[in-house]
Amino acid sequence: MSEKTDVIAASMIGTIIEWYGIFIFSSGAVYIERAFYPNVSVAEGLLLVLLTFALGFITRPVGAYIFGHFGDKLGRKRILLLTLLISGISTGLTGLIPSEASIGALAIVLLVVLRLVLGFGLGGEWGGAMLLTLETFKKRRGFYSSFVQSTVGIGLLLGTAIFIPLVYLLPSSFMYSIGWRIPFLASFVIVIVGVFIRLKVKETPVFEAEKKKNRLLKSPEKELFTKHWKEVIVGTLLAGSSGNFFYFAISLLPVLFEDTGKITVLVGLIGTAIFGILDVVFVFVGGQISDKRGRRVIIAGANLLALIILFPSIYLVSTEYFILFLSLFAVAHGLSYSPMGAMISEIFPTRVRYSGNSASYQYGNSFIGGPAPYVSDFLGTLEYALYPVFTLIFILIALGVIYKSKETDNISLEEPDIGTDTTT
Numbered sequence: 147m148s149e150k151t152d153v154i155a156a157s158m159i160g161t162i163i164e165w166y167g168i169f170i171f172s173s174g175a176v177y178i179e180r181a182f183y184p185n186v187s188v189a190e191g192l193l194l195v196l197l198t199f200a201l202g203f204i205t206r207p208v209g210a211y212i213f214g215h216f217g218d219k220l221g222r223k224r225i226l227l228l229t230l231l232i233s234g235i236s237t238g239l240t241g242l243i244p245s246e247a248s249i250g251a252l253a254i255v256l257l258v259v260l261r262l263v264l265g266f267g268l269g270g271e272w273g274g275a276m277l278l279t280l281e282t283f284k285k286r287r288g289f290y291s292s293f294v295q296s297t298v299g300i301g302l303l304l305g306t307a308i309f310i311p312l313v314y315l316l317p318s319s320f321m322y323s324i325g326w327r328i329p330f331l332a333s334f335v336i337v338i339v340g341v342f343i344r345l346k347v348k349e350t351p352v353f354e355a356e357k358k359k360n361r362l363l364k365s366p367e368k369e370l371f372t373k374h375w376k377e378v379i380v381g382t383l384l385a386g387s388s389g390n391f392f393y394f395a396i397s398l399l400p401v402l403f404e405d406t407g408k409i410t411v412l413v414g415l416i417g418t419a420i421f422g423i424l425d426v427v428f429v430f431v432g433g434q435i436s437d438k439r440g441r442r443v444i445i446a447g448a449n450l451l452a453l454i455i456l457f458p459s460i461y462l463v464s465t466e467y468f469i470l471f472l473s474l475f476a477v478a479h480g481l482s483y484s485p486m487g488a489m490i491s492e493i494f495p496t497r498v499r500y501s502g503n504s505a506s507y508q509y510g511n512s513f514i515g516g517p518a519p520y521v522s523d524f525l526g527t528l529e530y531a532l533y534p535v536f537t538l539i540f541i542l543i544a545l546g547v548i549y550k551s552k553e554t555d556n557i558s559l560e561e562p563d564i565g566t567d568t569t570t
Contacts (some may be wrong), residue, residue, distance in 0.1 A: 150283075154293045156347045159210055159340035160271045161294055163333060165301020167237035167264055169331040171199050172397075173309045177326035181245040182254050189290075198258055202265030205514040209269020209366075211367060214501030217274050218366035221357075222281070222348045222500065224328040226274040230344060232267030234337030235262045243328030273504030276491050280500075280560040281350035281559060282452035288441070288555065291488040292433035293337075298483070299476075301427035302396070306419055307334070317485075352559050355495040364498050370505065380547055381490035381506025382514070384445065387544030388482050389515020391452040394537045395475035398518040399459060399468070402533075408463045417469050421476040428480025436485035440555050445489070448482030448549045453541045456534040492554035514540055540566040 178198075179191035186194070209229075217225040240260050246253040263361070275294045308329045316325045355360060363369055370378065374507040400414035409417075436444045452475065459471040487507075494502030519539060526533035 148189070151282070152343065152346050153278060153282050154290075155196065156226070156340075156344045157275045157294050158297050158300075159336070159343055160226060161232065161234065161275050161297040161302070162301055163234045163336050163340065164271050166270045166304050166336070167233065167246050167333060168199075168202075169299050169302050169309065170237075171240075171261075173305050174326045174329065175199075177322055178242060178257075179364075180322050181326070182243075184246055198261055200262045200311035200516065202519065203512040204321060204436075205262045205265035206269040206512045207505070208510040210268040210273065211269075211271020212502070214273060214504040215365075216327045217270065217277075217500030217504075218498055219362060221353055222274045222277050223344070223347060223349050224431055225270055225292040225500070227341065227344050229267045229271040230340050233264055233271055233533060234340065236264040236267065238331055238337070247430075259547050269508050270543065272501050272507050274486055276503060277500060278347070280351060280488065280491050281352035281496075284352070284559060285493070286437050287488045287559075288433040289430070290433075291491075292484040295429040295433070295483045295487050296426045296450065298392075299422040299429070299480070302422035302425070303419060303432070305329075306415060306422070310415075324542050328386075328565050329335065352496055355560060357474055366498045366501045367521075370482025370494075370501045373500060374498060377493045377502060378505050379454060380551060381493065382509040383540070383543055384490060385507045385510030386514025387510075387540045388479060388486050388509040390518045390537045390540045391456070392473060392479045393515055393518040394419045394522060394534070394544070395472055395479070398488065398522050398533070399472065400478050401519075402460075402523070403463060407466075409465055412518060413465050413468065417472040420469060421472050424473055424476035424482045425483075428477050432481035433484030433488070434484045435481075436488065436555060440553045441485040441489040441492075442548050442551060442553055444485045444543060448478045449541050449544050449548070450504075452478040453538070453545075456538055460530070460533050465551050471512035475504035489551075489554050491561065492557055496559065 159569070175195045179188065179195045182198075183191035183194045194303050213225050213229060237260075237437070240257065243253055243256045243260070261443060275459060276291060279290040280287050312325050314329060396418055400409070403409045404411055404414050432444050455471055455478075457475050459467075460474070463469070466523060490506045491499060491503040521536045525535055
């Protein structure tokens with residue numbers, strides 16, 4: 147492969163494992179529930195599985211802090227090798243945990259620990275992967291960020307698709323005992339490939355230039371939170387809004403309508419697959435356009451689209467409308483995702499960029515995006531019209547942030563004082 151292809155592949159492989167590990171856990175939730183929570187009702191067991199799934203968000207900010215610190219001190223490449231190993235191995239080991247019937251409560255403890263470890267590794271993965279492309283390809287950064295951002299849709303498709311032949315070909319009893327473990331064990335293979343790919347790439351030219359000029363800091367996080375805290379807030383709110391309507395669409399809507407009998411499980415899977423395909427396509431569309439028209443206008447337009455369809459998506463309920471709205475949410479998320487990823491990296495100077503973009507992305511997804519299905523479901527149980535309110539609030543906040551922010555698409559990533567004035 148060419149050097150450019152190596153860099154793109156190296157940036158994508160870790161985030162593919164990240165999203166693959168997330169979506170196989172949700173796709174295999176019914177099997178995991180039986181293996182680890184067999185002594186409660188199915189409804190209670192699924193709730194416990196979802197809670198276990200959500201625990202991974204707790205350690206993401208910790209991973210962002212630690213890996214961001216060392217990524218700004220030691221380099222992007224070294225840390226990305228470590229986050230790849232942590233994320234991939236913890237996902238693979240999940241497939242080796244004995245069931246609760248074999249080792250009792252220890253099985254649940256091990257499951258929770260591995261989800262926490264996975265979240266910790268993922269906390270540093272996205273930020274470094276994004277910088278591997280942006281700091282290597284200094285032009286058309288919106289387009290090149292699309293390769294990393296497309297891995298959400300790819301991971302969603304892989305995490306859904308790998309279960310389909312297993313469920314179709316294998317006996318149900320085998321799936322509940324051993325079959326569900328196969329997708330988790332497959333991550334070991336992806337890790338081996340990923341390490342080989344990442345060992346081939348060099349450190350980013352922008353970081354190397356910063357190192358030669360002796361601009362690296364002993365405590366990058368100290369400067370981040372004293373001099374660039376406004377940028378962290380901006381990045382958190384932009385990432386949070388994108389993550390919020392993403393999880394509202396793919397996590398809440400299918401479950402809500404399946405539970406009420408408005409759509410079948412098959413329709414839910416089809417809708418999710420369509421979302422994944424459209425998301426992959428439109429992250430490239432949004433990235434390309436943002437290089438020509440700027441990040442702000444694309445992010446604002448995508449949030450406005452999500453705002454327009456938010457309430458109709460819960461009131462116009464049928465198979466056709468479900469597919470339509472999930473498709474529109476995919477377009478909105480895809481369009482915003484690459485410009486957002488580029489922008490929350492571009493607003494920070496090189497010496498704190500790994501710490502800054504990691505903190506912004508993980509805070510946004512851990513505290514705003516990740517809780518969206520659970521908070522929205524709670525609000526909806528109080529009053530149906532409240533289902534979209536949590537998402538609505540953060541879309542409006544994001545629109546306000548974009549209005550006040552300066553454009554970043556034409557700035558140089560090698561300027562030492564970039565990021566000191568990104569809001570008006």
